[in-house]
Amino acid sequence: MTRLLPVRNELLGGDARPLYLGWLARLGNGELCDDEFEPPVPAGLQALTPAQVALAEFLMLDADWLAAAAESSPSILASESNGSEDNFDPWLRELSVDEMRAKLRMLLQGRSHEAERTLRNAFLKWEKGRNTKHLNLPRRRRISEIESRVAAHRAIRERREQEARQAAEARRREERTRYLTSLLEQEDTAWSSIDAQLRRTTGSAYDQAFQKLQDLAEAYANVRRDAVFRRRLAQLMSSHGKRGAWLARLQKAGYLWQPKS
Structure with missing residues (x-):
């Protein structure tokens, strides 16, 4: 509610955007008919103040409807x-x-x-x-006219969101690749870290060791060195092949290593 407090001063200062947002809330609640006209469109609907953004969130306004309604809103010089x-x-x-x-x-x-x-x-x-x-003031539109533009804005928003997700996923993959590469650059240290964790013989240590092992498996697979991974894992199992909790993790993940007799 603290974020909404400036709305009062904005209204007192003559900013009609909060009132228009309230009208959109009525529209979203199904209180209006398609043939009704919108109120006078205030300037600056494309660039709401932080308090007005908070008001839109509080009123749970549909972002696509707001974008469609803002089409005829002039900018604020x-x-x-x-x-x-x-x-x-x-x-x-x-x-x-x-x-x-x-x-x-x-x-x-x-x-x-x-x-x-x-x-x-x-x-x-x-x-x-x-x-x-x-000046030529914006023509007041019927609700049906605004609605006809909602689908276009929804498509624009969904495309932008998809592009943002793809960009985020690309960054995640790049970060993952850099991390896996760094593991192989210091692979002896990574295997020693797993060995040290297993010697602690606690559940959390086993979890950390197994996570590092999975990372190493992926790193070796990326550079087609699976045989090296299997050989290093066999060496590790010579010291820890009788730890039941550790073996259970390997078997569940599909490594299927069995303890030596």
């Missing part, structure tokens, strides 16, 4: 989101003396947050009215 001096000055010149005195009185009374909120809301209202006259 830095000057518009930050409120630059170039944006403020034309509006400030239109304020009456009484309006400015009222806000200064609020500041002197220790109501700075309220003064900032009312000033910002008044500025955003003025700016919205000016933009309505000069």
Whole structure:
């Protein structure tokens, strides 16, 4: 819930994106009909704030529906989101003396947050009215129109996720190959490590020794040196071939080594 706290200040500052996310939640809950129109589309739906991302997660919004809904959302220009001096000055010149005195009185009374909120809301209202006259605002779509775009965004998301999984798997294989190569570069040390673990005669030591043995088997197989692995394992079994718990692990894994009589 801590992640959601900034949403309140965003709403008070005139950011309508949390309200649109709430409407999408109603849509996801099946509360709306396909022929209903969406509310006015706020700017910046493609780049939600951290608090709005947390809100979307809390509301369990479908990512594909959100992407489809964001298609007609204009981007937020830095000057518009930050409120630059170039944006403020034309509006400030239109304020009456009484309006400015009222806000200064609020500041002197220790109501700075309220003064900032009312000033910002008044500025955003003025700016919205000016933009309505000069800009082509996004057309409000029917729910069925948004739904028609969901499948395309789902395909894009699934392709990206598949590419990410493939990239992660490729990295894992590369790391695995480097590790197995390092084992063979110091194979005597690796076999000595297994021998030392087996001499501890504990279940956890056997597990660690068996894991290292499996790694060595894979490393030898990768370079077609299986015969070397079998020979080194036979040497190891000459010292540990009567350890029942160890033999059980080998047999279960398919090595099928039997203790010497």
